[in-house]
Amino acid sequence: MVLSILAFSFNACKKSDSYRDPESTGGGKPGVVTNVKVKNYNGAAVITYDLPSDKDLLYVEADYTIRNGVSRQIKSSYFFDTVRLEGFHNSQNYTVTLRAVNRSTVQSDPVTVTVHPDTPFYQLISKSLKLNGDYGGINIQAKNAAQSAVALNTVTIDPVTNKFAIADEHYTSLADINYSLRGYKSQPTKFGVYVSDRYGNVSDTTVVTLTPSYEEILDKTKFFNYPMNSDAFIGYGGVVPNIFDGNTTEDNGANAWQTTIGSSQKLMQCTFGIGASYKLTHFLMYFRDYGGNNPKDFTIYGSNVSNPGDAVTPGGAAPGTQYGDWISLGSFKVPDPPSGLPQGQTNAGDQAYVNNGIDFSVPNNTTPVKYVRIVVKDTWFGLDYTIIREVTFSGVPQ
Numbered sequence: 001m002v003l004s005i006l007a008f009s010f011n012a013c014k015k016s017d018s019y020r021d022p023e024s025t026g027g028g029k030p031g032v033v034t035n036v037k038v039k040n041y042n043g044a045a046v047i048t049y050d051l052p053s054d055k056d057l058l059y060v061e062a063d064y065t066i067r068n069g070v071s072r073q074i075k076s077s078y079f080f081d082t083v084r085l086e087g088f089h090n091s092q093n094y095t096v097t098l099r100a101v102n103r104s105t106v107q108s109d110p111v112t113v114t115v116h117p118d119t120p121f122y123q124l125i126s127k128s129l130k131l132n133g134d135y136g137g138i139n140i141q142a143k144n145a146a147q148s149a150v151a152l153n154t155v156t157i158d159p160v161t162n163k164f165a166i167a168d169e170h171y172t173s174l175a176d177i178n179y180s181l182r183g184y185k186s187q188p189t190k191f192g193v194y195v196s197d198r199y200g201n202v203s204d205t206t207v208v209t210l211t212p213s214y215e216e217i218l219d220k221t222k223f224f225n226y227p228m229n230s231d232a233f234i235g236y237g238g239v240v241p242n243i244f245d246g247n248t249t250e251d252n253g254a255n256a257w258q259t260t261i262g263s264s265q266k267l268m269q270c271t272f273g274i275g276a277s278y279k280l281t282h283f284l285m286y287f288r289d290y291g292g293n294n295p296k297d298f299t300i301y302g303s304n305v306s307n308p309g310d311a312v313t314p315g316g317a318a319p320g321t322q323y324g325d326w327i328s329l330g331s332f333k334v335p336d337p338p339s340g341l342p343q344g345q346t347n348a349g350d351q352a353y354v355n356n357g358i359d360f361s362v363p364n365n366t367t368p369v370k371y372v373r374i375v376v377k378d379t380w381f382g383l384d385y386t387i388i389r390e391v392t393f394s395g396v397p398q
Contacts, residue, residue: 030054030100030108038113042146043120043197044086047096047113051081056102064096064115066199075101087199088117121148125177126195126203133210134361135281136182136394138191140170147340148197149173154181155192155205164192164205171349173340180282180361182394186214215281218393220244222275226371228310232268235260235385240270248286248357248390256288258387267315268295268376268386277304278395279368280329284357286389290337290346293386297333297377300362301326302369315377319363326373329366334358343380357392368398 031052039046051057057078065071067089076083088094093116100108121144128143140152151171158165168181181191189212194205223244234240238258247255259268280302287294299315303325311324321328335358337350372393376386 029106030057030102032108032111033060033098033100036098036111036113038115040115040117042118042124043088043122043201044084045088045094045096045115045117046082046084047098047115048082049098051078052100052108054100054102056104058101058103058105060098060100061107062096062098064094066094067201070200085115087197087201088115088120089201090123091117091119120197120201121146122150122195122197122201122203125150125152126206129193129195129206131191131193131206131208131210133212134180134182135213135215135396137180137184137212138189138208138210139180139361140177140193142177142195144173144175144177147173147175149340150198151196152177153194153196155194156184157190172338174335174338180359182212182282182359184212186212213281213396215394215396218274218278218395220246220392224273224275226271226273228271230267230310230312231270232259232266232385233262234258238387240272243270243388243391244272246390249355256387256389259385261385265384267313268379268384269313269373271371271373273371274369274393277368277370277398278393279398280362280366280372280393280395282359282361282394284359284390284392286357286391287334287354288387288389289351289354290334291344291380293379293381293383295334295376295378295386295388296380297331299331299375299377300329301373301375302329302367303327303371303373304367304369306370308371313373313375315375319366327367327369329369330360330363331377332360357390362395 033049035050037048059075059077061075062083063073064085066087074083093114096113096115098111125142125144130141132139151169154168155164156167188209190209192205192207195203225240235258238256240257242255243257257270299317301313305325308325311326313323313326316331317328319328319330337346338353339347339350379386
């Protein structure tokens with residue numbers, strides 16, 4: 001089946017200097033484009049040309065195939081002398097057909113040109129994949145220097161069909177891709193990862209067999225509040241136990257930890273016990289959304305002392321930094337919105353990302369802890385009060 005996609009191209013290099021009549025003059029076949037030049041890019045090509053002199057010229061159309069059975073058509077207004085072609089599957093020769101079209105939709109004779117795009121970004125990302133075992137699953141890393149919008153697709157063996165089936169689709173445009181897929185037993189498991197782009201191109205699948213390290217989700221019914229003098233003032237009923245009550249959906253103050261400004265300035269901080277000693281491996285944190293008083297940078301501290309004393313524990317501390325009974329388990333930054341929109345702007349995909357919980361890995365060499373402290377260093381809008389819906393820790397019991 002051939003898929004035809006129509007679009008007008010407005011990212012031109014220069015505007016035509018020739019005047020064009022606003023209405024059809026009923027003329028015959030327009031002249032052809034001339035002086036055609038090609039510049040190749042990753043998975044794309046830009047073609048420049050001289051326009052014919054016909055006063056009723058409307059646009060130039062380019063027809064090309066990006067892979068077997070899939071064609072595209074791009075139209076560039078008569079204001080421009082450039083057309084950009086994207087979505088090529090490989091770095092190879094492709095034939096492009098250019099036609100000038102007038103206001104009576106009469107086409108010129110075709111002009112063909114050969115383009116040879118550089119390696120598409122989805123293939124470059126695939127070649128940079130690094131797959132390693134992680135606690136409860138697989139860690140996936142890749143380089144995406146151009147911040148191209150792609151999906152990293154993970155497949156595992158379906159126990160019913162004994163064939164590969166999609167286990168996860170991770171959409172991203174981040175330059176440094178680094179995330180983990182969890183929920184797997186500590187036994188040899190076959191994983192496959194391939195990269196796809198918005199044009200439907202798919203890379204080869206990288207297949208590995210890994211044994212995830214053992215971890216378990218901490219039982220939040222054993223968590224308890226451990227208030228300390230340095231903890232933040234509570235606002236709007238947003239008490240600390242709200243972040244381990246199992247409610248990840250409600251976003252009002254009564255179902256989240258929410259701080260406020262008090263009679264004196266305090267760190268945006270809360271402290272609680274986790275019921276036993278664990279070496280924490282990772283955690284899911286649920287936020288209301290991007291922007292506002294939602295955390296942007298935060299630090300997790302822990303203590304393995306039975307009844308730890310209070311101490312000043314600033315945000316931004318490197319792992320292993322110790323203040324009294326408290327040691328930093330790591331400082332973390334909430335990833336930018338997957339959409340890549342500027343700060344303060346989000347879409348439905350960004351909201352779904354935070355609603356599903358953002359996964360943060362704890363450095364491997366951290367100490368076991370019985371108590372946890374969260375210190376929010378910065379919020380998205382620089383506010384000095386904050387809110388967190390829920391946090392779910394995983395770890396190895398000690």
